[in-house]
Amino acid sequence: MAATRPLGLESALDQAMPPHVPVAADVWRRFARNKLSLVGLGLVGLIVFCAVFAPHLTSYDPLAIDMNVLGTPTPPSAQHLFGTDVDGRDYFSRMLFGARISLEVGFSAMFIAITFGTIYGAIAAYYGGWVDSVMMRFVDMMLSFPTFFLILTVEAVTNNFSIIVIMVVIGMLSWTGVSRLVRGQILSLRERDFVTAARAFGAEDRRIIFRHLLPNALAPVIVAATLAIGDNILTESGLSYLGLGVQIPTPSWGNSLQKALDPEVLSAPWLLVIPGLLIVVTVVAFNFVGEGLRDALDPKTRGSGA
Numbered sequence: 001m002a003a004t005r006p007l008g009l010e011s012a013l014d015q016a017m018p019p020h021v022p023v024a025a026d027v028w029r030r031f032a033r034n035k036l037s038l039v040g041l042g043l044v045g046l047i048v049f050c051a052v053f054a055p056h057l058t059s060y061d062p063l064a065i066d067m068n069v070l071g072t073p074t075p076p077s078a079q080h081l082f083g084t085d086v087d088g089r090d091y092f093s094r095m096l097f098g099a100r101i102s103l104e105v106g107f108s109a110m111f112i113a114i115t116f117g118t119i120y121g122a123i124a125a126y127y128g129g130w131v132d133s134v135m136m137r138f139v140d141m142m143l144s145f146p147t148f149f150l151i152l153t154v155e156a157v158t159n160n161f162s163i164i165v166i167m168v169v170i171g172m173l174s175w176t177g178v179s180r181l182v183r184g185q186i187l188s189l190r191e192r193d194f195v196t197a198a199r200a201f202g203a204e205d206r207r208i209i210f211r212h213l214l215p216n217a218l219a220p221v222i223v224a225a226t227l228a229i230g231d232n233i234l235t236e237s238g239l240s241y242l243g244l245g246v247q248i249p250t251p252s253w254g255n256s257l258q259k260a261l262d263p264e265v266l267s268a269p270w271l272l273v274i275p276g277l278l279i280v281v282t283v284v285a286f287n288f289v290g291e292g293l294r295d296a297l298d299p300k301t302r303g304s305g306a
Helices: 008-016 023-032 035-052 091-127 129-143 147-158 163-172 176-189 193-200 205-241 253-260 270-297
Strands: none
Touching: 023 035, 023 270, 035 091, 035 270, 091 129, 091 163, 091 176, 091 205, 091 253, 091 270, 129 176, 147 163, 147 205, 163 205, 176 205, 193 205, 205 253, 205 270, 253 270
16 A cells, blocks of 8 residues: 555656656756756856845945946946946946845745645645636636736836845735646546555545645646746846836846936946846846756656656
């Protein structure tokens, strides 16, 4: 009977894998075959490193104003690697600390959305019937509203644009897709033999959901989490660009784009190009990693040697 009770992610993936190959090693081997995914992983690692060690990678305070260049942006130079903005602040240090903001929002909002969406979808699928119907109709209602405009509405009503509020609002308005994904996985698992065996042994519903079902639905959730980080970074950048996200002078890639479009700095294109490129590269890197994980964790293709 014990052999029919899968444990964790391994049980969802080991059907097409030779028994002598560890799951983690096989997943990495398949992931590493995708060169774009490796490039994305390297870029993500570099961006995270720069964000974590930002204070040690620059000698300039991102909020400090150089009175010698105040009012006139200076181009990139040996003294200021990315130049300075119109307020005389070192642009390189602002981009480093802006990466911190973007990653904090991206990861925190992802954690909120994945946690809530996973539990919500699992409960709806496990109990089924009218519970599933009511819960998923609420999801359908949430999906009918544009997430970005819902965020704008919530922030306008609360009149609070702090980083914590941005994280929570983005996370609580982006869980619906995860809930539908998890629901589909649980629906395909709840009638399996290992669930029937758990019920026969008297396991509680909570134990069945969290110990037996959710661990076997982790693969698509991991992929969704990776892709959600890039989406959250884009959302935060868009809010900051509109002046409804991170507020100046706190450094953010989004509000740097907003400031770069002021008429007095249009003659300094690097102020627009640099944060724009950083946003694009970061989002694309996370998407590359997500696509690689999707292929590596897909149990349907593990036996094909692809």
